Amino acid sequence: MLRSQENAFEYYGGRTDEIVHDQDKLMTVSENGGDIIYTEEFQAYKQQRGFSVYLCKAADPETKGKIENVVKFIKRNFAKNRVYHQLETWNEQCLAWLDRKGNYQVHNTIKKRPTEVFAPDYRKESWR
Structure with missing residues (x-):
């Protein structure tokens, strides 16, 4: 999933400050009262690359x-x-x-x- 994200950044020649994603088990563990809990790997990647994530709501x-x-x-x-x-x-x-x-x-x-x-x-x- 991270490779795909990096491919998108390369295709567009950079990145935005906020990225919209569907909720996916490759990057989220759960939602706790509206707070998204990301996988350890995705949380580290998100912090390293310096963008925020807007996750689409289910249904x-x-x-x-x-x-x-x-x-x-x-x-x-x-x-x-x-x-x-x-x-x-x-x-x-x-x-x-x-x-x-x-x-x-x-x-x-x-x-x-x-x-x-x-x-x-x-x-x-x-x-x-």
């Missing part, structure tokens, strides 16, 4: 919808009918697909192409 479409829609989009448009052999190959193919197709379709919510909002020059300058 709450307003917070989970944004994340789940991205996952559905990738599953339906990139992952469907592809055979997975090695993670590195999968990641390379996904990045090539994003460059060629995924980031060029008009997003339903913002009515823009992701490449227009997160253009490579913009990413490198603004996210550091």
Whole structure:
């Protein structure tokens, strides 16, 4: 999970101060009265990298919808009918697909192409 997070930071040329995640057992142990208890590994990583985390609430479409829609989009448009052999190959193919197709379709919510909002020059300058 941490490698995926680092890959995202590299792709965007930096990171934001707050990261939105779905609640996942790879990074959370439990929720105690609204306080999130992270795994030891994720807590150390979060502190080292210096970002805060906003976790989506379970079964709450307003917070989970944004994340789940991205996952559905990738599953339906990139992952469907592809055979997975090695993670590195999968990641390379996904990045090539994003460059060629995924980031060029008009997003339903913002009515823009992701490449227009997160253009490579913009990413490198603004996210550091």
